[in-house]
Amino acid sequence: MDEPGHYGADYGKEDKVLVSIRIRPTDAASAWRTTDGVPKSIKLDPQYAKSAATPSQEFQFDEILIGSDNKPVYNAIARSHVNAAMDGYNAVIFAYGQTASGKTFTLTGDEEHLGIIPRAMKDIFAYIRRTPAREYLLRCSYLEIYNEAIHDLLAPPSSAVAHPVQIQGAAGGGVLLAPLREEVVTSLKGVHEVLRRGARNRRTASTDWNERSSRSHSVFRVVIESRERGGAGEEPAQSGRMTPGTRPPTPGGAMLQARAGRSVQMSVLSLIDLAGSEKATSDKERTREGKYINTSLLTLGTVISTLAENAAKNKSDHIPYRNSKLTRMLQPSLSGDARISVICTLNPDPSAIAESTSTLLFAQRIKRVQLHARKTEVVDTEALLEQYRAEIDDLRRRLAEREKEAPELKRRLSAREQMDESRATKDINTRIKQLTKLILTSQTVDEMKGDQSRPESPTKSGCEMSAHELQQELLAARRQIETQSTQILSLEAALLARPRHSSDASESDKDDLLNEQTKASEPRSAVKGYGENANVSPRATSEDVEREWAAKLESEIKRREEKEARAEELMKQLEKEKKLRMKLEVERHALTAFVKRFDALGLGNGQPLVPAHLDPLSTASGGAAGVPAQHQRNCLPSQEIDEPISTATETDSPLRISRAAQPRLLGEHLHAADELRAGNDKASISYAHKDARKHSQSPMRNTSPGWKENVPL
Numbered sequence: 001m002d003e004p005g006h007y008g009a010d011y012g013k014e015d016k017v018l019v020s021i022r023i024r025p026t027d028a029a030s031a032w033r034t035t036d037g038v039p040k041s042i043k044l045d046p047q048y049a050k051s052a053a054t055p056s057q058e059f060q061f062d063e064i065l066i067g068s069d070n071k072p073v074y075n076a077i078a079r080s081h082v083n084a085a086m087d088g089y090n091a092v093i094f095a096y097g098q099t100a101s102g103k104t105f106t107l108t109g110d111e112e113h114l115g116i117i118p119r120a121m122k123d124i125f126a127y128i129r130r131t132p133a134r135e136y137l138l139r140c141s142y143l144e145i146y147n148e149a150i151h152d153l154l155a156p157p158s159s160a161v162a163h164p165v166q167i168q169g170a171a172g173g174g175v176l177l178a179p180l181r182e183e184v185v186t187s188l189k190g191v192h193e194v195l196r197r198g199a200r201n202r203r204t205a206s207t208d209w210n211e212r213s214s215r216s217h218s219v220f221r222v223v224i225e226s227r228e229r230g231g232a233g234e235e236p237a238q239s240g241r242m243t244p245g246t247r248p249p250t251p252g253g254a255m256l257q258a259r260a261g262r263s264v265q266m267s268v269l270s271l272i273d274l275a276g277s278e279k280a281t282s283d284k285e286r287t288r289e290g291k292y293i294n295t296s297l298l299t300l301g302t303v304i305s306t307l308a309e310n311a312a313k314n315k316s317d318h319i320p321y322r323n324s325k326l327t328r329m330l331q332p333s334l335s336g337d338a339r340i341s342v343i344c345t346l347n348p349d350p351s352a353i354a355e356s357t358s359t360l361l362f363a364q365r366i367k368r369v370q371l372h373a374r375k376t377e378v379v380d381t382e383a384l385l386e387q388y389r390a391e392i393d394d395l396r397r398r399l400a401e402r403e404k405e406a407p408e409l410k411r412r413l414s415a416r417e418q419m420d421e422s423r424a425t426k427d428i429n430t431r432i433k434q435l436t437k438l439i440l441t442s443q444t445v446d447e448m449k450g451d452q453s454r455p456e457s458p459t460k461s462g463c464e465m466s467a468h469e470l471q472q473e474l475l476a477a478r479r480q481i482e483t484q485s486t487q488i489l490s491l492e493a494a495l496l497a498r499p500r501h502s503s504d505a506s507e508s509d510k511d512d513l514l515n516e517q518t519k520a521s522e523p524r525s526a527v528k529g530y531g532e533n534a535n536v537s538p539r540a541t542s543e544d545v546e547r548e549w550a551a552k553l554e555s556e557i558k559r560r561e562e563k564e565a566r567a568e569e570l571m572k573q574l575e576k577e578k579k580l581r582m583k584l585e586v587e588r589h590a591l592t593a594f595v596k597r598f599d600a601l602g603l604g605n606g607q608p609l610v611p612a613h614l615d616p617l618s619t620a621s622g623g624a625a626g627v628p629a630q631h632q633r634n635c636l637p638s639q640e641i642d643e644p645i646s647t648a649t650e651t652d653s654p655l656r657i658s659r660a661a662q663p664r665l666l667g668e669h670l671h672a673a674d675e676l677r678a679g680n681d682k683a684s685i686s687y688a689h690k691d692a693r694k695h696s697q698s699p700m701r702n703t704s705p706g707w708k709e710n711v712p713l
């Protein structure tokens, strides 16, 4: 698809399967003859015709291709179908032929001879680049049908075997494959990575790779979603790169209306490398050899024969699609809703005449199958493109709201809350960027040579990578490390802001704290793991960046430890303060009791030593009861209590009148206070109890009813 406007012979015109033959080159004599010039027919060389079971029949096809160049093969048999897929039609291209005849060479190719799949993907991106009026979303899946089980080649082999893909019927006669991974791709590099991973998983799952590859069918699918551009919040379509009139108008077809009145088209391009066709030969032979019969391939033959027969004789005989996984999966396409191109590969060796003839007969049958391909209708919500657009719109709306509220929030929120706010805004922006990158437009597809949709694991990059690819890898690694380091910092900050639990905190509180700490360490290990997996050059960079962040982390941890030590120190001081306060409270009560007793003995002359408002225990009673309160306020030691009885007159002072009584009574109460301190927590109970015992005759029993309750703990 180098030049727009070049489309294959059958593009949008004929509802027939495009059938081509490719003859593998050989150094030895070929058993087959083709017409000269642009060959369209093939027949057996007369010298072999006599001995062969099939008479010298001439077969006519759309194309007959020879040689090792994959480009003309792609142009002749695949290009028009890839274009059809980009225009909204389902398209299927499959390779059929005996083992070693060149199916994989044609579809996948090698470094030197790129096959149909890489060329198709290149064309798809080129198509997007020259179509500024639309936006696209591409997702790929890769599966294998082996022994009538469908394995997802993009899932890890263990889970692919444990959870084989199931085929379910869908609305409108379609089929659904689940569970099946679909990966959004934004560049050729991303596609290559998906293909490499699929091939590796296929190899991993197989003990005999060659045997398995010739017995299994592999299916590479690309789902293409597209929509006209120009909605709110989207970049306007630019016409710069589009040569007016070079792209044919989108052929008509029913489509549902998406948001903003723009339709979403969805189509699937399936590229299938079938199992070796000799595996579909007679049941009897297979049974004798004790080998597995390829049910899917046999059924494909039957289905094609019935379809051809129905089309030729205008019949509607039952078609056994459900007899095999392959035909069930291809049912919608084979029943006519897709454009189909089949390339049949031949081994020209005279020893393979029987197999080659069988291939040619299959090709002839399939040529008679009638198609009625239509564009695919999609429900808005099914389209990932629509979902992503909706999410982007929603995120942009939230962002706008935040921006509007920003000045108010700045005034209202604390520094910490503002930090959280700006982090949340940053997250929204990042998500918008990520989603936007997944949607391809003519402007963005060019810049995305490296796949940025999902950072690739460095383990997937091998020594076959180019310098440019390595640079891309490096950039992706750096970006990931930066993101993870930011996560580490914010988690560290959150950890610092947390109130620490005391040693007597509940188990669940401690568990929560542990969980939080584990979470904080996860991104760190992820960065570490990423670095460990990296190939040499990204790893070196990753280590540099990691070292830098490790130093920052270390200083953060140090700061945190210092803060913890300081907090511990403060806790100790608090404990001390508490004890001192308790001591003072006890002394205050002892003094109160003493003064009250002093008053009760009539030594205070019924006159308060201090004003009632200074007595913390009793607002009603006067006398000497106020002394301890004043004492406590001045924070004086209890022994100095007789000195500052300030508000009483010289004559009123009971201390002057009966000083002799003071030491004994006060001593008793202070002694009790000492005992209480020693008893610490048990103080309230034991002190009251002891006091009651010691002073059973004392009037204090009756004068201090609130004593026990008022002992501070």
Ligand SMILES: Nc1ncnc2c1ncn2[C@@H]1O[C@H](COP(=O)(O)OP(=O)(O)OP(=O)(O)O)[C@@H](O)[C@H]1O
Pocket (backbone or CB within 6 Å): 023, 024, 025, 067, 068, 069, 097, 098, 099, 100, 101, 102, 103, 104, 105, 106, 210, 213, 214, 274, 275, 276, 345
């Ligand atoms: N047109 C061609 N030009 C050059 N080499 C070819 C061509 N076709 C096939 N080959 C070579 O022949 C060998 C077998 O081809 P390939 O693996 O593509 O066969 P296949 O039909 O896919 O076999 P299987 O059914 O076992 O998967 C490979 O080494 C391939 O490179």
